[in-house]
Amino acid sequence: MLVRIFVSCLVLVISSAQDTPYDFQPQYDESFQGTVMARLDQLEAKVLDQELQLNSANDQINSLKEQVQRLESVLLVNISNNLKSRITEDKTSKVIGVSPYSAIFSPRTCLEARDSGLPEFKESGMYWIDPDGIGIGDGAIYVHCDMKTGTTSLGHDSEETIEIPKCTDPGCYSRSILYQNTTAKQAKALAEFSAECHQTIQVNCLGGPFTVEGIDYAWWNDVDGEIQTFWSGSDATVHTCQCGIDDYCVRPDLECNCDANVAVPLSDNGKITLKNVLPVTKLNFGRTIHNGGSHTLGKLICSGKSISPVYPRSCADLWRIGYTLNGLYPIQGDKHVEFVHCDFTLGQNVAQNRIGYVDVKSEPVQFYVQSSTSISVPNKDSPIIFNVTVLNEGGAMDISTGIFTAPKSGTYLFDFSGVSEPSTGVFSVVFYVNGVQKGSSFADDLRQFTVTLPSIWHLNKGDEVKLSISPTVGTLFSNNLYGPLLHFTGILLEEEIFTVI
Known part of the structure; x- marks a missing residue:
């Protein structure tokens, strides 16, 4: 724009100069002005293009800065913050040795992050964790950590109440659940490392039964894509809701309120606690012949630490304890110590190859x-x-x-x-x-x-x-x-x- 103003002023100066008494008169006509303005348009277009490229580069830089800031809490642990775990003291508490090296720390759960004692994990908030092990398996996932309790919460795109549309066939309405920055493998690893995981669900129904006369009109898919018809508890073999577990359903002969299949508003609330099938990956409903049905699915919430075996019986047990380096390991066999090769490259899908047994005796006889x-x-x-x-x-x-x-x-x-x-x-x-x-x-x-x-x-x-x-x-x-x-x-x-x- 400044260039255009400058050129316009120049044209005016030249035009006025034609009326001066001087002998030297520049030749200026409309053709000259048109040429100048065309060149001006080209210059302006180039400037605008450069501005767009600069803005795009600036956006990329800001995005990279945000990613670096998120990863710093997991991948870059400052030496000064780790020295406390590498300091040894004598009986008078005098420092006698300090390791100059700092290990990269990537917590597998929020509880592990909290218990590390590192200041990076002091406050509750969003953090990157790597349940299947740093450097192996899938990439880190972004979760909310409650640092008071060590609870890990994995959010998704269906936490708000969502209306169920009208349709008649079994499972005619389906909604896939998209979890934030995670994979099924990482979600399963998080559950394996945790003592307890659960996910809440509420279904408001106006008609829209789950199961009628042995026909399943509604179900949900677990982390492996398998169909599940229990809506609360930990027994995958029984079709039930919380009202069936606590014995307060509107009809005593039913296990879920919605199974009453009546044109009045009812609801079922449940808390799924069978951690090895979580999280829910898809919700499916059918026979919803009235408007007014809806579903609300809670976050996957995991807490505590799973109990590690006293003696590892497999490479998978070693992975649960925290081993991620490929190599030879002794494990518990049926009666003897066995020697196996473990490949942890795929995280919890660890490959195990038996080598033989180890001749171990608790004492010679x-x-x-x-x-x-x-x-x-x-x-x-x-x-x-x-x-x-x-x-x-x-x-x-x-x-x-x-x-x-x-x-x-x-x-x-x-x-x-x-x-x-x-x-x-x-x-x-x-x-x-x-x-x-x-x-x-x-x-x-x-x-x-x-x-x-x-x-x-x-x-x-x-x-x-x-x-x-x-x-x-x-x-x-x-x-x-x-x-x-x-x-x-x-x-x-x-x-x-x-x-x-």
């Missing part, structure tokens, strides 16, 4: 006893008693009674070897578990002088093992001249670590 003298027993129920203890780790072998008592449930290896004394007749060395014969080895005075009895048995904690001679006329030979000739060993091969005692 093994013994080796000998006898330097010949042994015979008074009757078949009497155990063979050894007089030399070479090894008795775990203390399970009682050398005074000759009885081994299993201190742990698991698989044990036993081995006995000895020689029979000549001319003592035919006899057997018998292996007993809890007084029941489980095996034996034969010896006689003509052909079989060496007696061996190896065996492997599964024992429960407290089971008793002993050796005996049957019939009792036999004698096992040993003396100090030849050194001990009678040997009995035992060892715990595999312990059932997770056996419930």
